Amino acid sequence: MLDSTPTPKAARRGLILINTGPGKGKTTAALGTALRAAGNGMRVLILQFLKGSWHYGELDAAATLNTALEADAGGETGSAPTQHFVIRQLGRGFVKVGGAQTDPEDIRMVEAAWAEAAAAILSGDWDLVVLDEINYAIGYKMLSPEAVAEVLRRKPEMVHVILTGRNAHPLLVELADTVTEMREVKHAYQRGILAQRGIEF
Ligand code: ATP
Numbered sequence: 001m002l003d004s005t006p007t008p009k010a011a012r013r014g015l016i017l018i019n020t021g022p023g024k025g026k027t028t029a030a031l032g033t034a035l036r037a038a039g040n041g042m043r044v045l046i047l048q049f050l051k052g053s054w055h056y057g058e059l060d061a062a063a064t065l066n067t068a069l070e071a072d073a074g075g076e077t078g079s080a081p082t083q084h085f086v087i088r089q090l091g092r093g094f095v096k097v098g099g100a101q102t103d104p105e106d107i108r109m110v111e112a113a114w115a116e117a118a119a120a121i122l123s124g125d126w127d128l129v130v131l132d133e134i135n136y137a138i139g140y141k142m143l144s145p146e147a148v149a150e151v152l153r154r155k156p157e158m159v160h161v162i163l164t165g166r167n168a169h170p171l172l173v174e175l176a177d178t179v180t181e182m183r184e185v186k187h188a189y190q191r192g193i194l195a196q197r198g199i200e201f
């Protein structure tokens, strides 16, 4: 008999998701998914490529949430606390790019960020790893899409990975399970309204 119900193996698996496109919402959608995952008891690591000069509200929210989740888990098991919801900024903000203009220090930081990201994905210690703004690092030719694809192909089966940033590389789009393109209808910035606390940072 034909049965359209997915098998348990097909029902639970790690996904590769990409939030791309010119409209606002790529990082905020990833943060929303991260919150959802954390609420399901999953361990979430968010690595922010190229960011570092601004202080984002999510850093403080994550620290507070992590402390609460650790206290919860410790109370139940009595075991040593493990990290549950962590955001790390692995850059220094604005990056000057274009051939010889790209500062070698920024390239070094992206390489270090990628080494940390690859290790985190492959370790299986995290249920969801968000690679925030990684598409820009790839677009600026600071990171090879093949290297990223190679790690994604051999990630532990249950690990979810989200990549954000405009102009996602076609190789990664091909590899991903779910790709969402944010379309800009309009943005406050076009009317000269600057970034707003709590909405943009
Ligand atoms: P957000 O972090 O708000 O979800 P994003 O991740 O989609 O934005 P990025 O390319 O990472 O977008 O750019 C981050 C910053 O640029 C944010 O302050 C965001 O509001 C702003 N921004 C995003 N899209 C636009 C746009 N179409 N026009 C002007 N500013 C934008």
Ligand code: MG
Pocket (backbone or CB within 6 Å): 026, 027, 028, 133, 164, 165
């Ligand atoms: Mg973003």
